[in-house]
Amino acid sequence: xxxxxxxxxxxxxxxxFITFLLVMAIGAxxxxxxxxxxxxxxxxxxxxxxxKLSLWTGALSTVLVLLFSIPIGYALSRFDFYGxxxxxxxxxxxxxxxxxxxxxxxxxxxxxxxxxxxxxxxGINLVFTKSGVVAAQFFTALPYSIRILKSTFxxxxxxxxxxxxxxxxxxxxxxxxxxxPLSRNxxxxxxxxxxxxxxxxxxxxxxxxxxxxxxxxxLPITLYLNISYGNMGMALTSGIILITVSFIAIFIFEKxxxxx
Amino acid sequence: xxxxxxxxLQVDLKEFKLKGIDFSLEEGEYLTIIGPTGAGKTILLExxxxxHKLLKGKIMVNGxxxxxxRPERRRMGIVYQDYALLPHFTIxxxxxxxxxxxxxxxxxxxxxxxxxxxxSLNISHLLERKPGTLSGGEQQRAAIARxxxxxxxxxxxxxxxxxxxxxxxxxxxxxxxxxxxxxGTTVIHITHDMExxxxxxxxxxxxxxxxxxxxxxxDEIFQRPACMYTADFVGTSLYPGVVEKRTEHxxxxxxxxxxxxxxxxxxxxxxxxxxxxxxxxxFLSEENPGKSLEENVIHCMLADIMEEGSVCTALVSYEDIxxxxxxxxxxxxxxxDRIGKDIFAVIKNEHVRLIPR
Numbered sequence: 201x202x203x204x205x206x207x208x209x210x211x212x213x214x215x216x217f218i219t220f221l222l223v224m225a226i227g228a229x230x231x232x233x234x235x236x237x238x239x240x241x242x243x244x245x246x247x248x249x250x251x252k253l254s255l256w257t258g259a260l261s262t263v264l265v266l267l268f269s270i271p272i273g274y275a276l277s278r279f280d281f282y283g284x285x286x287x288x289x290x291x292x293x294x295x296x297x298x299x300x301x302x303x304x305x306x307x308x309x310x311x312x313x314x315x316x317x318x319x320x321x322x323g324i325n326l327v328f329t330k331s332g333v334v335a336a337q338f339f340t341a342l343p344y345s346i347r348i349l350k351s352t353f354x355x356x357x358x359x360x361x362x363x364x365x366x367x368x369x370x371x372x373x374x375x376x377x378x379x380x381p382l383s384r385n386x387x388x389x390x391x392x393x394x395x396x397x398x399x400x401x402x403x404x405x406x407x408x409x410x411x412x413x414x415x416x417x418x419l420p421i422t423l424y425l426n427i428s429y430g431n432m433g434m435a436l437t438s439g440i441i442l443i444t445v446s447f448i449a450i451f452i453f454e455k456x457x458x459x460x
Numbered sequence: 461x462x463x464x465x466x467x468x469l470q471v472d473l474k475e476f477k478l479k480g481i482d483f484s485l486e487e488g489e490y491l492t493i494i495g496p497t498g499a500g501k502t503i504l505l506e507x508x509x510x511x512h513k514l515l516k517g518k519i520m521v522n523g524x525x526x527x528x529x530r531p532e533r534r535r536m537g538i539v540y541q542d543y544a545l546l547p548h549f550t551i552x553x554x555x556x557x558x559x560x561x562x563x564x565x566x567x568x569x570x571x572x573x574x575x576x577x578x579x580s581l582n583i584s585h586l587l588e589r590k591p592g593t594l595s596g597g598e599q600q601r602a603a604i605a606r607x608x609x610x611x612x613x614x615x616x617x618x619x620x621x622x623x624x625x626x627x628x629x630x631x632x633x634x635x636x637x638x639x640x641x642x643x644g645t646t647v648i649h650i651t652h653d654m655e656x657x658x659x660x661x662x663x664x665x666x667x668x669x670x671x672x673x674x675x676x677x678x679d680e681i682f683q684r685p686a687c688m689y690t691a692d693f694v695g696t697s698l699y700p701g702v703v704e705k706r707t708e709h710x711x712x713x714x715x716x717x718x719x720x721x722x723x724x725x726x727x728x729x730x731x732x733x734x735x736x737x738x739x740x741x742x743f744l745s746e747e748n749p750g751k752s753l754e755e756n757v758i759h760c761m762l763a764d765i766m767e768e769g770s771v772c773t774a775l776v777s778y779e780d781i782x783x784x785x786x787x788x789x790x791x792x793x794x795x796x797d798r799i800g801k802d803i804f805a806v807i808k809n810e811h812v813r814l815i816p817r
Binding site for chain 2: 357359364368377
């Protein structure tokens with residue numbers, strides 16, 4: 201008789217158990233609510249505002265994150281420079297920070313410090329404004345995107361770039377012609393993860409941009425505010441929209457990845 | 461001044477150092493670099509082309525110091541062991557890539573140049589395919605075409621045949637030899653295969669642990685290895701001896717009691733020397749061929765016959781001295797029943813090379 205491999209069985213059982221709990225948790229969103237109420241809530245002004253705000257700030261933050269994370273990820277992957285190790289650790293810090301702490305740190309930075317004053321003198325106010333929503337999402341999602349892109353560039357054989365240089369192309373042309381096209385899948389992953397992270401950011405947005413209804417209430421903040429008022433229907437609707445948007449993002453990512 | 465001069469080249473990559481590499485090549489010369497894995501051969505190539513910063517040293521091409529020049533301005537081509545064809549390009553685009561930069565994207569001569577090169581390397585039928593769909597030999601020819609398309613001043617090749625099967629390697633070697641000699645390109649070629657050295661090399665550099673042990677013509681490296689390591693690596697036997705007598709035409713050497721005549725006379729009497737003998741220069745005879753002024757005849761015992769691919773190595777002993785002789789398989793088979801019996805080793809005086817110690 202075949203012996204039971206307990207190690208294997210325990211590990212698989214653990215994976216299935218956690219998957220089951222997650223499916224149940226996500227399923228609860230779709231099984232518990234009254235769907236007529238969900239549809240009604242969806243068309244409420246507050247919800248439409250939240251959805252629109254989340255989508256455009258998420259999209260803008262994603263673009264900004266990519267503009268920074270592509271060169272930073274490439275630099276960390278390809279170049280050796282003084283202080284590289286500490287730079288990498290500091291860039292990664294927000295991953296380990298609670299969002300509320302990151303939000304507070306940004307609130308202090310963009311408040312009455314020289315950085316905050318310099319930005320305000322240029323007409324950029326990031327505290328309790330919609331721009332603050334973008335800044336909060338940007339700093340929360342940036343380290344994730346940098347990590348993904350650095351790993352992507354690490355996987356590209358540097359000899360492709362050596363070859364390009366030997367054929368007469370400059371370092372920038374080589375980056376554009378070789379590194380960028382070869383990192384396409386990593387970039388798509390970075391876009392999806394960044395966007396999902398941006399629209400899901402709660403703590404950082406709440407502290408830096410505030411939770412003002414009709415001004416900075418993104419979907420997670422609408423969910424939180426409605427829970428605190430005891431309005432479960434609106435909270436559930438926000439949650440359902442967030443989950444749906446995440447599913448769509450993952451679906452588009454997998455379809456795009458499969459086509460490449 | 462030579463066309464390519466590498467002077468005291470030193471590189472420090474933390475985990476590996478290149479220590480003072482020197483050599484020079486004339487235009488169109490072919491250098492093979494040999495040495496064990498981890499000797500620093502690839503790092504040397506990548507340093508010459510400019511991918512690693514030099515700690516010290518100088519690289520001159522055609523009288524111009526290019527040490528500080530960026531790789532894209534050095535006009536050197538490189539072919540890697542695994543070819544490194546750009547995976548998102550077709551073979552045509554791979555070859556076209558360098559030409560577009562050199563001549564401009566719309567240059568009307570580009571398609572013709574690609575066709576000509578592809579035809580000479582027998583890859584015309586593969587131009588629209590992606591690298592991943594090609595065999596090793598096809599990819600290798602495409603990589604050579606890409607490097608040669610821009611007419612580099614120096615072509616650097618890192619073990620370009622190592623991933624090929626013996627038949628493809630043989631064919632590609634022949635093809636490359638013709639193309640290189642037609643183009644007159646100066647080449648530096650890393651290899652582990654002595655066949656490559658015999659086929660291509662005008663000059664040979666022996667590298668070990670980031671140091672150059674010897675640089676010279678192929679004949680110098682094989683016939684007069686500078687140290688025991690090089691001798692062992694290229695398969696030459698070295699025997700320590702003392703010059704007993706020297707005349708105008710020959711020197712008499714005492715190798716642990718065995719007297720050998722050598723045609724090398726650039727040695728001092730009573731000086732210590734290493735006697736270098738190549739295995740293919742020791743002939744075996746069952747009969748005593750008789751004394752001759754031109755050759756050494758040594759009465760030995762056949763100790764063993766070892767089959768090594770298409771040839772055999774016969775080990776013959778004279779007291780404590782062991783000689784290795786290369787014989788074909790038929791001779792090896794014929795000698796098998798003489799193991800443990802007498803045999804005569806014949807070595808021409810000109811094949812007994814002396815290296816002063």
